[in-house]
Amino acid sequence: MGILIEARDLRVGYEVGEKVLWAVDRVSFSIEEGEIFGVLGESGCGKTTLALSFLKLLPAETKLEGKLLFESRNVLELQEEDLRRLRGKEIGIIFQEPITSLNPIMRIKEHFLDTIRAHFDILEDEALNIASSTFNAIGIPSSILNFYPFELSHEQAQRVLIALALALKPKLLIIDEPTNALDIVDQAGFLKLIVSLRKSFKLTIVLMTRDLGVVAQTTDRVMVMYAGEVIEIAPTRELFGAPLHPYFKALLFSAPNLDLEDFELRSLEGFPSDPLNPPKGCRFHPRCFEAMDICGMKEPKVYKVSKSRLVKCWKYHG
Numbered sequence: 388m389g390i391l392i393e394a395r396d397l398r399v400g401y402e403v404g405e406k407v408l409w410a411v412d413r414v415s416f417s418i419e420e421g422e423i424f425g426v427l428g429e430s431g432c433g434k435t436t437l438a439l440s441f442l443k444l445l446p447a448e449t450k451l452e453g454k455l456l457f458e459s460r461n462v463l464e465l466q467e468e469d470l471r472r473l474r475g476k477e478i479g480i481i482f483q484e485p486i487t488s489l490n491p492i493m494r495i496k497e498h499f500l501d502t503i504r505a506h507f508d509i510l511e512d513e514a515l516n517i518a519s520s521t522f523n524a525i526g527i528p529s530s531i532l533n534f535y536p537f538e539l540s541h542e543q544a545q546r547v548l549i550a551l552a553l554a555l556k557p558k559l560l561i562i563d564e565p566t567n568a569l570d571i572v573d574q575a576g577f578l579k580l581i582v583s584l585r586k587s588f589k590l591t592i593v594l595m596t597r598d599l600g601v602v603a604q605t606t607d608r609v610m611v612m613y614a615g616e617v618i619e620i621a622p623t624r625e626l627f628g629a630p631l632h633p634y635f636k637a638l639l640f641s642a643p644n645l646d647l648e649d650f651e652l653r654s655l656e657g658f659p660s661d662p663l664n665p666p667k668g669c670r671f672h673p674r675c676f677e678a679m680d681i682c683g684m685k686e687p688k689v690y691k692v693s694k695s696r697l698v699k700c701w702k703y704h705g
């Protein structure tokens with residue numbers, strides 16, 4: 388398996404008055420073909436801006452630095468015509484709140500016809516056949532093609548959007564907060580579906596989420612973000628089995644763990660740093676329970692602590 392996506396010192400920023408708010412700041416990572424890769428972090432950490440960067444779905448005045456390579460092409464440098472081919476056909480994306488991604492006055496089948504025929508020169512019947520077979524593959528009845536969006540449950544809407552994305556046979560599927568709009572009873576089935584898609588559609592999947600359970604149950608590797616930066620990248624099992632970065636440890640302690648008898652729930656004190664004026668040194672230091680003197684003075688580098696793990700923290704220096 389080769390590398391499908393690679394970010395090198397990627398920066399994505401928005402102008403705010405005379406300053407630039409770097410929502411994604413000097414981020415480097417790579418994702419292999421066939422991986423399910425989680426991007427984990429609290430609201431405002433840069434996940435959604437990163438998701439939009441994969442398709443360059445950003446306002447024209449956005450500040451972009453570094454590289455974001457998809458199959459060796461730098462997405463940040465692609466022109467409109469190449470981007471049109473990339474969006475949907477090579478990289479699919481499913482946004483939060485699925486219902487709002489559908490046009491309320493169009494039946495589901497019209498969404499499919501528009502989407503498929505925008506990319507393939509085929510007849511209506513052929514397009515509808517693709518829609519029906521995709522519905523079949525992800526376990527929803529074809530009768531839903533005649534529904535309007537308001538007739539769908541959140542779970543059905545989420546599956547319809549997945550089918551809409553898969554009908555174009557993308558190589559990469561990005562799902563932003565996959566379980567946000569779902570009832571707890573629908574979540575397990577939906578996560579199972581995501582895992583099964585990798586094999587049945589030969590997909591690489593990126594899940595953007597703040598939900599520890601989602602990444603633990605579905606992903607192969609996880610990248611943890613804080614205040615626009617990558618602070619840890621690790622195989623999922625290693626991350627949860629032996630967390631290294633104090634921020635991720637704090638996240639683990641702020642979620643209930645029924646497997647540990649003497650587990651004590653602890654909240655993470657303080658607030659994420661002001662993105663326009665990030666603190667000097669390590670951005671997490673005002674909230675870190677393991678902070679040392681150097682942490683507030685000098686920014687740590689990203690240290691390679693094993694073949695598969697990277698951590699941005701002074702504790703792992705040297």
Ligand code: SF4
Nearest residue numbers: 669672675682700701
């Ligand atoms: Fe905490 Fe220092 Fe590590 Fe930052 S660099 S996470 S403040 S120990």
